[in-house]
Structures are given as structure tokens and as C-alpha cells.
Amino acid sequence: MIRTTLPPILQVHGLRKQFGDHVVLASVNLVVPRGSIVSVLGRSGTGKSVFLKCLAGLLRPDAGEVRFENGSADAVRRRCSYLFQANALFDSLTALENVALPLEQTTRLSRPEIAQVARNALESLGLDRFADHFPAQMSGGMQKRLALARALATQPELVLFDEPTAGLDPPARNAVFEMIVQYRQEFDFTAVVVTHDVPEALAASDRVALLEEGRTYFEGTPAEFAASGDCIVRSFGDNKVTVRTS
Amino acid sequence: MMRLLQSVGQSSLATVAGLGDFAMFVSRAVAAVPATRQLGRRWIRAVHEQGVRCVSVVTIVGLFSGLVLGLQGYYVLARFGSAGALGTFVSLTLTRELAPVLGALMIVGQAGSAIAAEIGIHRNSEQIDALITMGIDPLGYLITPRLFAALIVFPILTIAFTLVGLWGGYLSGSLLLGLDSGVYWSGVHFAVRFADVRECLLKALVFGVVTIAICCHSGFTTHHRVGVSGSQAVSVSTTRAVVLASVATLAADYLITSFLV
Numbered sequence: 001m002i003r004t005t006l007p008p009i010l011q012v013h014g015l016r017k018q019f020g021d022h023v024v025l026a027s028v029n030l031v032v033p034r035g036s037i038v039s040v041l042g043r044s045g046t047g048k049s050v051f052l053k054c055l056a057g058l059l060r061p062d063a064g065e066v067r068f069e070n071g072s073a074d075a076v077r078r079r080c081s082y083l084f085q086a087n088a089l090f091d092s093l094t095a096l097e098n099v100a101l102p103l104e105q106t107t108r109l110s111r112p113e114i115a116q117v118a119r120n121a122l123e124s125l126g127l128d129r130f131a132d133h134f135p136a137q138m139s140g141g142m143q144k145r146l147a148l149a150r151a152l153a154t155q156p157e158l159v160l161f162d163e164p165t166a167g168l169d170p171p172a173r174n175a176v177f178e179m180i181v182q183y184r185q186e187f188d189f190t191a192v193v194v195t196h197d198v199p200e201a202l203a204a205s206d207r208v209a210l211l212e213e214g215r216t217y218f219e220g221t222p223a224e225f226a227a228s229g230d231c232i233v234r235s236f237g238d239n240k241v242t243v244r245t246s
Numbered sequence: 247m248m249r250l251l252q253s254v255g256q257s258s259l260a261t262v263a264g265l266g267d268f269a270m271f272v273s274r275a276v277a278a279v280p281a282t283r284q285l286g287r288r289w290i291r292a293v294h295e296q297g298v299r300c301v302s303v304v305t306i307v308g309l310f311s312g313l314v315l316g317l318q319g320y321y322v323l324a325r326f327g328s329a330g331a332l333g334t335f336v337s338l339t340l341t342r343e344l345a346p347v348l349g350a351l352m353i354v355g356q357a358g359s360a361i362a363a364e365i366g367i368h369r370n371s372e373q374i375d376a377l378i379t380m381g382i383d384p385l386g387y388l389i390t391p392r393l394f395a396a397l398i399v400f401p402i403l404t405i406a407f408t409l410v411g412l413w414g415g416y417l418s419g420s421l422l423l424g425l426d427s428g429v430y431w432s433g434v435h436f437a438v439r440f441a442d443v444r445e446c447l448l449k450a451l452v453f454g455v456v457t458i459a460i461c462c463h464s465g466f467t468t469h470h471r472v473g474v475s476g477s478q479a480v481s482v483s484t485t486r487a488v489v490l491a492s493v494a495t496l497a498a499d500y501l502i503t504s505f506l507v
Contacts, residue, residue, distance in 0.1 A: 056379050081379065088376035102380040105283045105387065154380070 007069060009034040009158055009190050010055070015064035017050055024050045026214035027064070032158075032207075034069065037184060037191040039201035041236065042211035048194040049085070051211065052162050055192065056082045068158075081151035081189075085163040087143050089135040089150070095122060096131040099150045106154065121149040124186065141172055145179065152187050161193040165200065173197050177204040198236065202226060210236065271385070271466070272459050275393055278386030285391060292395035296357040296458070300403060303352050308407035311344055312336060312414020319415070320423045332425055333433020336415035341442045345408040346400075346449035347499050350457055353403060354491040358461035361392060362487035365465025366480035374466070389462045393455060400454030401447050408446065445506050452498055457491035464490065 464487035
């Protein structure tokens with residue numbers, strides 16, 4: 001499962017971002033091996049989502065370097081997809097139209113080809129029966145899958161997940177992480193997952209990074225994270241385990 | 247005193263920066279034309295959004311404007327023994343002023359507010375960020391079709407407003423108050439020159455681009471509203487769009503009229 005020997009698809013060095021006088025990211029470093037699932041953990045307000053938005057190009061870092069494999073950040077960002085915490089689906093478009101949208105606007109495919117690719121993406125995620133449904137007519141889990149279908153329709157190499165389990169109950173959280181693992185194998189993408197859910201992230205990820213006070217406090221495998229003697233890493237994990245068993 | 251000067255200076259700088267931001271917004275929306283896919287389809291949708299939805303309100307307001315002009319014009323002109331000039335009065339008033347201005351204000355109220363709210367919701371629910379991450383230019387996708395739709399919708403609806411208004415003037419002036427219909431329509435026929443129609447259409451075009459750009463910009467910058475967020479920010483953006491677009495319509499009307507008269 002762990003594929004850390006593969007070359008990194010993404011390397012981040014000394015990433016810094018501040019809003020006014022408030023430094024959100026002081027210096028974040030991260031290496032993402034191709035084909036892996038990397039979870040970025042941290043307390044609320046440690047800048048995990050800001051970090052992900054810097055990777056996606058939605059925010060411009062103040063300093064530091066985001067280096068993608070074989071190309072400039074902009075070139076490879078076109079091979080990136082982003083899953084928003086609240087899915088960011090177009091509520092006036094049907095499921096099929098939502099998935100077709102990036103294909104219509106960024107590829108030269110004909111309309112029948114786009115419809116076919118979009119239907120295939122929906123079918124892969126078990127949503128083919130809901131092609132004509134609007135997002136508001138679907139459950140939270142189905143909307144999450146629809147957002148993933150839209151993200152995967154353009155066959156990205158890197159998918160960025162921003163709190164994919166936010167607001168979901170424990171079984172649904174597990175299902176989302178299982179979905180990421182399953183479709184990572186099926187679609188062969190690399191995943192960076194920002195999350196609070198330590199147990200699920202440790203079970204699903206190849207590597208884990210912990211952000212603390214705007215810095216990468218820990219970076220390693222889930223086994224190393226679980227075995228760490230560091231009090232911050234342990235307290236973080238222990239707290240989550242307590243929450244899980246209660 | 248220094249604080250007052252400082253405050254005035256800061257407000258002036260903010261206004262200039264805002265105007266610059268607005269100009270960049272419109273320029274980028276226009277420059278996005280070559281890279282925007284399926285612009286035609288989205289343009290047709292925008293024409294429907296602005297045009298078809300506003301036909302009823304524009305024609306109703308046009309009818310009542312004509313009716314009122316017919317009534318008021320008849321009584322005022324009759325005092326001077328010039329009731330026969332009613333057709334001239336109604337047609338020139340509608341063509342040169344009321345149709346482009348009231349038509350634009352009605353479209354802003356009906357379609358402009360909806361555009362600002364819709365784009366504001368796109369911004370709030372991260373749909374605009376989603377477009378960026380999908381490699382889609384949000385200006386090309388959301389703004390450009392609406393700006394270009396305004397170029398056809400405003401002139402057509404202004405013409406509709408004028409024609410219905412002329413008919414309204416005929417209803418009140420001729421059918422209700424008894425002015426000979428031949429006198430009324432010949433007044434219309436001989437009063438309106440090509441220059442009047444050109445002024446009418448020029449105003450409609452300018453009002454269309456300016457007001458729809460303001461409404462789009464207001465929605466697009468919903469996340470910049472200070473002190474409010476979420477649905478409140480959308481509400482503020484919508485109100486701001488309608489107020490700014492209405493003021494801009496009247497200001498532009500004065501400028502164009504002063505250059506053309």
C-alpha cells in the first residue's frame with residue numbers, strides 16, 4: 001500500500017501565508033509521492049484549508065515553493081482536481097451537467113463524447129440512476145460522490161480533498177475514506193486529504209503530515225505517527241481515539 | 247481637521263481603487279471571449295434571463311408611461327392651444343429619455359438584482375473557486391455572456407418600451423380625451439428623426455453594459471463585503487447592485503444627453 005519509493009508528484013518547501021498581521025502558515029514542507037494518499041492533520045485554525053488552497057492556486061503564497069513533477073505549478077495544476085468541503089456543486093445543473101461542465105469548458109470533446117464520459121464517471125461512482133437529479137435532490141453522501149465524479153471526469157493526476165468528512169457521522173466518514181482508497185486504485189490518482197479524522201486518516205493514508213502553529217510538525221507514515229513518542233503528536237492522536245471510543 | 251482630511255483621502259483612494267478594479271473586471275470579461283467555450287449557448291441563456299423575463303415588466307411600465315404622458319401632455323398643451331402637438335411630445339419624450347432610462351431601471355430591478363444574487367451565491371458556496379480549480383475562467387463563464395446579452399436585450403426592450411408607450415399615449419390622448427388619431431400619429435411620424443432613434447439606442451447600449459457590469463461585479467465581489475458574510479453579504483451585494491446601477495444609469499443619461507443635445 002505504501003508507495004513512498006515513487007518519485008514525488010508534489011513538493012512543498014517553506015510555504016508561508018499570512019492575512020494582514022496574522023500568520024496562518026509560517027513554513028510548511030510536504031512531499032507527496034506519486035500514487036499515494038497523504039493526509040494533512042491539524043487542529044482547527046492551523047491553516048490546513050489555506051494550505052490546500054495555496055496548492056490549488058486559489059490563494060497566492062507569500063513565500064515558499066510549490067513544485068510539481070515535470071512542470072511548472074500552473075501547468076500541473078491543470079491536471080489537479082479539488083474537492084471542496086461543501087462540494088461546491090452547481091445547484092442549477094443536474095448531476096450529469098455538473099460532471100460534464102469541466103469537460104465542456106476545458107476539452108475539445110464533442111457533445112456526445114462528453115455525455116458518454118460524464119455518464120461513465122457517474123456509473124463508476126454508482127450515480128448513473130441519478131444523472132437527471134439536481135444536487136439538492138441527493139443525500140450528503142451522494143453529493144460527495146457526485147463532487148468526486150466531477151473531479152475525476154477530467155482524469156486528474158492529483159486530487160486535493162478539503163475536509164471530505166466534515167459534518168458526516170462516523171459510518172459515513174469511514175465510507176468517504178474507503179471511497180478515496182477504492183477510487184485511488186481504480187482511477188490511479190494521488191490524493192492529498194485535509195482532515196480532522198485521525199483514526200480514519202491513519203487507516204487510509206500512505207503518509208501523514210501534522211500542522212502545528214503554521215509549521216509541519218510531523219511528517220511520516222501512519223505507523224510512525226502512531227508510534228511517535230512526541231507529546232503533541234500523541235495528545236493529538238489520543239484525543240481522537242478517546243472521541244472515537246466514546 | 248487632519249482626521250477629516252485623512253478620512254477624505256482614504257475614501258478617495260478607495261473609490262479610485264474600486265473604479266480601477268471595476269475597469270479591470272470588465273476588461274478581463276471582454277478579453278475572456280476567445281478562450282470561452284460554448285459562449286453562444288450561454289449567451290442565449292443570458293438573453294433569456296435578461297430579456298424574456300423582463301418583457302412583461304418593461305411593456306407594462308411602457309404602457310403606463312405612455313398613458314400618463316398622454317394625459318399630462320394633453321392638458322398642458324391644451325392650455326396653450328397646442329393639443330395637436332401631443333404626438334410630438336409623447337414620441338420625443340419616450341424616444342429620447344423615458345424609454346432608455348425607465349427601461350434600464352426596470353431591467354436592473356428585475357434581471358440585474360437576480361444576476362447579482364445568483365453570482366453572489368456562486369461566490370458564497372465556492373462555486374467560483376470550483377470553476378478556477380477546474381481550469382475554467384469564471385469571468386468568461388459567468389460574466390462575458392451576460393455582458394454581451396445586454397448589448398442586444400437593452401436596445402430591443404427599449405424599442406418595445408417606446409412602441410408600447412406611443413400606443414399608451416394614443417389610448418389616453420386620442421381614445422380617452424378625443425384628440426384626432428391622425429393628428430396624433432402624424433405628430434409622431436414627423437417628430438422622430440434618425441438622430442433621436444440613434445440617441446435612444448446609444449443610451450440603451452451604454453446603460454445595458456454599465457448596469458449589467460455593475461450587477462455582475464457586485465455579485466462577484468460578495469466576499470469583499472465588510473462586516474457581513476453568508477446570506478447577508480448576498481443581500482448587501484444585491485441592494486448595492488440595484489442602487490449603483492440605477493445611479494449610474496441616471497449619471498450616464500445626463501452625460502450622454504449633454505454631449506448629444
